[in-house]
Amino acid sequence: MSETPSGMSPEDVVDDAPPGSIAADVPSDAAVLAEREGMNITSRSFGRQTWDRFRRHRLALIAAIVLALLATAFIVGPWLSPYGFSERDVLNMRSGPTAEHPFGTDTIGRDLMVRTFLGGRFSLRIALIVALLTTLIGTVIGAIGGYFGGTVDTIVNQTINLFLIIPALVVLLVVGVRFAASPNSIAFLLAILLWPTIARVVRGLFLQYKEQEFVLAAKAAGARAPRIMFRHILPNTFGPIVVNATLLIGVAIILESTLSFLGVGVQPPTPTLGNLIEESKGQLDSKPSAVLIPGGFIVAITLCVNFLGDGLRDALDPTSRKG
């Protein structure tokens, strides 16, 4: 607990008792302890402690703020813009950044700022759906396999392996061509392909933790499987899960961009950060801003999400003292 004055560790208070007082230590030391520690054992809630730890993680805090700003811009920006996302300004086609069009316009004169914000909105939406779905599916399946072991685990493990060897891009290409892709359907498709990465991590952690003595102790206390899985083991796996989920947000944005770039992602005229780059790929020399701006947003989102993940991992770990 970081509120404890650093000079006075709560450790060894009982155990430091001088050897002579061995027999007498038991009844009295509760009071002594409380007194010695100045009663600063404030009962803060878990949520409050988590927030306190998170706040101290500068980079994560900044990342969270930047993400919030980006999300606000993506949501509000298109409404405030004087241009529609598929409205053409035929007098200003292929323009670079100007006062009228801060991000420039594309080959047929559409305002790139409104398209970038709208694209960011769709990309972020896809990424969030993917992260939530993969974490949910991956955690539940991985937890079941790792905890119950035996035949159940064999099935889970082989399923994970099966999904991992599926060439994701080929499947996405085929399915993307077959079905007209909307942002949601792309998100579901990505989730179906990506959950095994989370499941594999969670399964490994459950395998490891189910042998720990505190799990045996919970069993001896009479706790049933769901309680042990979700109250005891799961909280210990938050760190790796959060880190992997945030990594997947980056992966999802990039995969979606790849798909769009290959022309089977979200279909035009709906913009995403990926297909904006695809549309402008021919202008990399003449007008690099058209590629660099959406590319910069992808990098910014991915970076921020990863920093945020780091911060969350530390914040959710009560043993973390890192500032």
Next chain:
Amino acid sequence: MSDHEPTTPSEPAERAIVLDVQDLVKHFPIRAGLLRREIGRVQAVDGVSLSVRRQETLGIVGESGCGKTTFGRTLLRLIEPTSGTVLFNGEDVTAAEAPRLRELRRNMQMVFQDPFASLNPRMPVRDTVAEPMLVHGTPKTEARARVGELLEAVGLSPEHGNRYPHEFSGGQRQRIGIARALALQPEVIILDEPVSALDVSVQAQVINLLEDLQEEFDLTYMFIAHDLSVVRHISDRIAVMYLGHVAELTTADRLYDAPAHPYTHALLSAVPIADPRVELSRERIILQGDLPSPSNPPSGCRFHTRCPIAQERCREEVPALRELVPGHFAACHYALEPGETIIQRVEDLGREVEIAGQGGSEMVIPPVPFGAGDAKGATGSG
């Protein structure tokens, strides 16, 4: 080896048997290959029979790997036994269905060895101690109040409940583990090396605490440990385990005064004595070699590969746990008489003794080299 019922008829107070273990076996299969075929078995616990009486403390001693931890966990079915029965107040624990097992475990709790691994690092102490009560249906407010009482009973303060395990020292954590074990007011607590991981000064505190709690709550203990000095202090009776078998079982005093099994002699000679004159003059037996693998235990008596007084019969015939005098059981064909030392026996057998160590007090007695048909000529054995 379950022919005998190793109780202590000579005990003055005839208390009821709480825990009665008969021929308990736990073999872990070793699997390999694509089809996970069984290629061998680790015989962790191999036919252990003993019983514990109400409010008694039974110590279980043995080297690392002798199966004592597995034995303790098998009693609670935290590890499913391969065969054998565990009777708790006459009821067969090994046959209990899941709901009944939960009820039985209310009365049989456990304190674990590692104070760092046995508490959930993500759970405040309050929740850890309250958990046994909550899962058995105690209302939340009542459980909360009890947590405070329990923490005080083990020498902590109720305010400590809000903290996480990493904020405590090893000794304090073990107290928390004890509070958790007490939460359901069990009859029996299995203490699996509860002080092995602690500093010596802290060990004494925790043992004193355990003794006080035993008196206060009428507890029955099974105290598992790897060294005799800790166990002697707290135990009424002691069982010595070697490679999954009980080697010797008797009262704590008798085990010290008149050990019968050569393995017990070796263990006792390793207990330091706080008197330099005694310490220097007494016999110390250094066992040669490591504990054999429990996946491929020696034939006959499992101790014969390291035993300084083994004879041909020991290699062929498994010794039964027989009652030498009432209340004193040993599994040895050639059990030592009270007062007899290993050295005397070795000399009687006409074998060599190497003298080593400070003041010539360490006896290195080579184990008997079987196979060549000749017990002499021990060349570089070890």
